[in-house]
Amino acid sequence: MNERKQPRTDPAWIRGMTQRRMSRRDVLRYAGVGASALGLSSILAACGVEGEQQTTGPTAGGEGSPEWWADMKAAGPGDHINFTNWPAYIDRDFSIEGPGSRPSLFAFIESTGIDVTYRADINANEDFYAAIRPAMEAGQDTGHDIIVITNGQELTEMIQLGYLIELDPELRPNFDANAGPTFRDPAFDPGNVYTMAWQSGMTGIAYNTKYVDEPITTLEGMLNPKYAGHVAMFGNNADAPCLAMIELGIDPETSTPDDWQQAADFLQRFNESGVLRQWTDQAYLTGMENEDLWVSMAWSGDILNDKLYYPEFATFEFTTPEAGGIVWVDNCCIPNNAANPVGAMMLMDWYYQPEYAAMLTEWNAYVSPVPAGGEIVQADAAAAKGANKEVLETIAASPYVFPPPELEAKLHNYRVLEGDEIETWNDLFLPIFLT
Amino acid sequence: MLSSPALLWLLVLFIIPMFAMASLALQEGSAIEGFRMTWRFANFTEAISANGEYLLRSLRNGVIVTLVALLLAYPVAYWIAFYGGRFKSVFLFLLLLPFFISFVIRTVAWSFILSDEGIVFGTLKSIGLLPESVTVLGTTFAVIAGITYNLLPFTILPLYVSLEQIDRGLVEAAQDLYASKVEAFLKVVFPLSLPGVFAALLLTSIPAIGDYVNAAVLGGPGTAMIGNIIQSEFLRARDYPEAAALAFVLMAVMLVAAIAYARLLGTERVTEA
Numbered sequence: 001m002n003e004r005k006q007p008r009t010d011p012a013w014i015r016g017m018t019q020r021r022m023s024r025r026d027v028l029r030y031a032g033v034g035a036s037a038l039g040l041s042s043i044l045a046a047c048g049v050e051g052e053q054q055t056t057g058p059t060a061g062g063e064g065s066p067e068w069w070a071d072m073k074a075a076g077p078g079d080h081i082n083f084t085n086w087p088a089y090i091d092r093d094f095s096i097e098g099p100g101s102r103p104s105l106f107a108f109i110e111s112t113g114i115d116v117t118y119r120a121d122i123n124a125n126e127d128f129y130a131a132i133r134p135a136m137e138a139g140q141d142t143g144h145d146i147i148v149i150t151n152g153q154e155l156t157e158m159i160q161l162g163y164l165i166e167l168d169p170e171l172r173p174n175f176d177a178n179a180g181p182t183f184r185d186p187a188f189d190p191g192n193v194y195t196m197a198w199q200s201g202m203t204g205i206a207y208n209t210k211y212v213d214e215p216i217t218t219l220e221g222m223l224n225p226k227y228a229g230h231v232a233m234f235g236n237n238a239d240a241p242c243l244a245m246i247e248l249g250i251d252p253e254t255s256t257p258d259d260w261q262q263a264a265d266f267l268q269r270f271n272e273s274g275v276l277r278q279w280t281d282q283a284y285l286t287g288m289e290n291e292d293l294w295v296s297m298a299w300s301g302d303i304l305n306d307k308l309y310y311p312e313f314a315t316f317e318f319t320t321p322e323a324g325g326i327v328w329v330d331n332c333c334i335p336n337n338a339a340n341p342v343g344a345m346m347l348m349d350w351y352y353q354p355e356y357a358a359m360l361t362e363w364n365a366y367v368s369p370v371p372a373g374g375e376i377v378q379a380d381a382a383a384a385k386g387a388n389k390e391v392l393e394t395i396a397a398s399p400y401v402f403p404p405p406e407l408e409a410k411l412h413n414y415r416v417l418e419g420d421e422i423e424t425w426n427d428l429f430l431p432i433f434l435t
Numbered sequence: 436m437l438s439s440p441a442l443l444w445l446l447v448l449f450i451i452p453m454f455a456m457a458s459l460a461l462q463e464g465s466a467i468e469g470f471r472m473t474w475r476f477a478n479f480t481e482a483i484s485a486n487g488e489y490l491l492r493s494l495r496n497g498v499i500v501t502l503v504a505l506l507l508a509y510p511v512a513y514w515i516a517f518y519g520g521r522f523k524s525v526f527l528f529l530l531l532l533p534f535f536i537s538f539v540i541r542t543v544a545w546s547f548i549l550s551d552e553g554i555v556f557g558t559l560k561s562i563g564l565l566p567e568s569v570t571v572l573g574t575t576f577a578v579i580a581g582i583t584y585n586l587l588p589f590t591i592l593p594l595y596v597s598l599e600q601i602d603r604g605l606v607e608a609a610q611d612l613y614a615s616k617v618e619a620f621l622k623v624v625f626p627l628s629l630p631g632v633f634a635a636l637l638l639t640s641i642p643a644i645g646d647y648v649n650a651a652v653l654g655g656p657g658t659a660m661i662g663n664i665i666q667s668e669f670l671r672a673r674d675y676p677e678a679a680a681l682a683f684v685l686m687a688v689m690l691v692a693a694i695a696y697a698r699l700l701g702t703e704r705v706t707e708a
Contacts, residue, residue, distance in 0.1 A: 025653060126670070126671050230551075237671070278654075279656065290552060291552045292552070292570075435658050
């Protein structure tokens with residue numbers, strides 16, 4: 001308690017102030033003001049925002065329950081699926097116009113007769129989640145039957161808040177037969193209740209050897225003034241913080257708020273260095289392609305795909321940092337109230353057939369959740385001829401597509417944040433990405 | 436009774452949202468557990484103390500954008516109003532044509548145009564007019580240029596309207612009384628166009644200060660504006676109370692500025708245009 005000196009006051013003044021004569025009209029008027037003030041405050045107070053925490057798991061007979069799935073299956077898959085994914089993620093054949101330009105997807109359309117609208121609309125987990133959240137919150141169809149979300153804060157929250165449909169174990173025979181061991185029962189979704197992996201990949205560093213004549217294998221190396229104005233880092237709240245911790249010798253998965261502070265201080269140097277051009281998202285790839293960026297934090301397959309399939313990008317290099325990289329999993333999931341959950345599961349399971357998994361890998365150069373697909377890629381590489389042979393052999397031999405044990409040992413997962421940690425983390429890192 | 440549709444409009448589109456936001460700005464909690472009304476006025480002081488830098492930067496950008504836009508817009512509006520002849524509406528249409536494309540897409544297009552090796556700077560560099568090291572994207576310059584471009588029609592149109600209304604006879608009269616062309620402009624045309632200037636100032640500066648698209652697309656480190664912070668607080672951190680408080684502060688700042696400005700220069704001039 002603060003002790004304050006009582007001001008000396010004239011008692012007459014106090015009397016005058018406190019014993020104000022009030023007319024009846026005054027009383028009524030003040031009563032009116034008081035009442036409306038009370039009314040105002042109660043209205044204000046009534047505008048609370050409901051929490052969204054729900055008991056996870058479907059209610060009996062509700063969306064995602066076995067009974068519900070039985071009804072859905074009886075009704076059959078609809079004639080249309082909306083599949084929303086990240087860019088540069090599905091095999092393309094540019095010699096064909098129309099839906100046939102995505103051969104593996106076209107095979108699904110031909111085989112099932114279900115039409116698929118494929119959109120490469122997801123550029124950042126945060127932004128995409130922010131865009132569909134209002135619909136999920138209101139219990140409406142988001143307009144997407146399949147969405148692809150990276151393991152991380154957003155996915156964890158969607159699961160916690162009950163925004164995703166529990167998948168039907170009976171509708172994924174190929175997954176059961178062919179999914180690799182690391183893609184079954186992942187820590188972020190035990191039992192694959194809500195998710196099936198689309199692809200997995202690594203966060204590391206990319207550089208263009210046209211401008212950079214040394215290998216860049218550390219974040220510290222990205223801070224080189226030689227590249228001022230041509231360096232980008234990911235501004236999502238997982239990649240840069242975790243890579244910074246790895247470089248500082250901290251395992252992100254077991255890190256503490258003190259470790260986060262160290263990582264934040266490290267990242268803050270990028271803001272102060274004058275070297276950084278932008279905290280970015282998927283747009284880094286366009287930046288690399290039009291040579292605005294010479295060095296950037298990057299996702300493995302994007303760079304490998306560009307390097308292999310486009311001669312103008314042959315000078316791109318990708319590497320995981322010396323201290324270690326991040327491995328993540330992009331997961332297919334079905335948002336609540338999706339129009340075609342049965343069709344969505346059929347399509348998700350379609351890609352667990354080794355031949356189609358291989359088609360994806362041969363194009364996007366990411367890590368496939370289907371090991372048997374990898375064997376097909378190796379066989380195709382051996383059998384291929386001409387220019388295509390070189391491409392396929394590079395993919396078949398790439399440690400970033402088929403990680404050897406010594407690389408795997410250096411790969412870390414994202415930090416899983418719980419409860420109050422989320423706010424602490426966001427308060428530390430988000431201001432760095434927005435200066 | 437005639438005014439009731441207007442009142443309803445005001446209630447639904449203004450008063451209720453304002454109330455909801457005022458209420459949100461005083462709550463505490465998290466997006467997952469929900470927010471409770473606790474009358475936490477500290478949200479406001481915290482929002483201001485944490486983001487003063489961005490508020491000032493936004494105001495500064497707003498002022499620069501408004502001045503540059505006025506300097507660019509006045510000659511254009513003047514020329515169309517006085518020399519456009521029977522093609523006036525064609526010129527105005529041409530002016531508005533690019534704005535039939537979405538705001539965001541136009542801004543993204545600029546990020547290609549301003550790219551280091553893009554059509555402008557790539558060409559200038561290859562013919563040696565600019566050193567290789569010049570970078571425009573990701574700088575404050577790019578952000579201010581982007582906002583100015585995007586808001587230019589809002590500056591030109593009110594100027595055009597007020598210039599167009601000026602009686603040409605007055606200019607002739609001034610010249611008959613031995614005023615030079617410059618004097619006639621300074622003493623007759625410009626003062627008569629002031630209502631348009633004031634309207635243009637308001638219409639440009641308010642959206643310029645609150646803009647966030649240009650900083651997000653064309654900016655880099657050190658260019659974030661208050662709109663970006665509000666967006667990030669709402670959508671990424673999902674700290675709704677702080678975001679709402681910040682939005683209120685921004686609105687209050689702009690309101691105070693607008694009122695001070697109207698006081699200084701007279702409201703009739705603002706409402707005339």
